[in-house]
Amino acid sequence: MLHERRRYVVLRWTLLLLGTVLFLLPFALLLRGAFSSEGDLTSGTWHWLPPTWEWGNLAAVLDNRTVPLGRALLNSTLIAVSQTVGVLVLSGMAGYGLARIPYRWSGVVFWLITVTLLIPAAVTFVPSFVLVSSLGWISTLRGLIVPGLFQALATFLFRQFFLSFPREIEEAAALDGLSWWGTFWRVVVPNSGGFAAAIGTITFIGSWNAFLWPLVIGRAPESWTVQVALSTYLTAQTSQVSLLFMAALVAILPLLLMFLLLQRWIVQGVERTGISE
């Protein structure tokens, strides 16, 4: 496109390669820790690569005794999947209703939804804890899942998306005698896959990596998520460090795989949720 001077090209490539090394280094250190023996990790000398590769760490984590992770992985999966599906259904439907159904008080309802965007959920964790504990939902999957189902930002974004959906298609569906319900599920939803994938992947990542809410609600060990379990072992420093690294590697593998396979949708999700226009 533009002519670039040689020194700019050299500078750009130097910075890109330096950045690549620095940004991949923590992942390399995670791998190194996960496959090191405990003795090599805590000995006084630094090794870039494990002097001996300790493949037994993987089996030690998966056998679920020293670092119990199985239940936490199951909890995290249940929470992330149900929150992703729940947010897509609830916010998708609400967004469609707000965009298309000419209800008289629609504007007021929309305002009441968007005004909550001014308050980030993390800041209100004490009020939410008070409510959830009086419902008797402490240390339950319900308490971990349900409060996260109502995402005003997702509803707002779905509404904007449906406003730009071609009306002609919906009008044709209405002429065919479909109700709002039929139009939404049979005509609109099948044509919104890309947008739903963008919102869905971002919701899944946020849910899998969530920490403060699961820490506050998941008090009993049976209700720990992967993040809370890792954090407990990390802050109590009771487990072997090498097994902790292996557990962390197991915990981020699902998301790393997702990033490699679905990056296109995740990027769109970030673009949509980052700056809402």
Place this chain on the structure above:
Amino acid sequence: MLARLRGRHDVNLWFWVFVGPFFAGLVLFIYVPIGWSVYLSFFEAYNTVTPTEFVGLANYRDMLADPAFRDSLLTFVVFAAFIVPTTFALSLLTALLVARTRVMQAFFRSVFFLPVACSYVVAALIWKMSIFSGMRSGAANALLGLAGLDPIPWLSLTNPPWYWLVIVSARLWLQVGFYMILFLAALQRVPTNLYEAAAIDGAEGWQVFRHITWPQLLPASTAVLLLLLINAFQAFDEFYNILAGFGGYPPYARPPLVYLYYTALGSGQNFGDGSAGAVILTVLIAVVALAQTRLLRLGGRD
């Protein structure tokens, strides 16, 4: 036209079929807790979430008079002063670098974006146990050892406060990719004819950035800055996981949410004070968010 085909009478019903489930949940899990907390903040509530004795504004006085609460706001200011400019500069730089390269562009974008997949807990583990371990076997101390320097206890030292380096670099690594994507999207919206015109005028390098790219990035930059500020205000995960240890959380470096966590859910279980603190923080953040929407609207107009 759609409404006419279906008849007006069932519009109300259908609206609530679509919006009702979401709206009911929003009211129950956002409006009710906040309302309850405002109510609770005027009462004594130790170890219980039901109010016991009306105390008026005493909880608010407690919180505002508590040096630890004011310290937590100061900790936020220091944290924001470190993390906001560094993330802003680094994510803009990586976006410009990635946008300019045509060879392996997707690869470099993925490299900078990949840490977004990592949780704060896992990053805290790597930072605490591998990079900034206080022992000689930590990566940073091993590098210092090569230079003939003594190992530094990165997390337990308050003078100089090296823990800021640990906290800030961890969040930097985790979030730069996210904001880079926002800048990349904004860069793509810059009309190419502006660059062509600049090239005809003989502008290059820094001049092009200064006079063409930067003015076009201004709305996105404002949004990124305020997003960074709001996210810094909510910082909890990396502070808790990096600094809390066997002996509990150290008395220093407690941002607002960490402070609130130990007030409301620590040994005290003081929900009256905790609620008052949550209300104060909510008002503070809402003011910032309102300022954001105002600023953005102003930015959008010109």
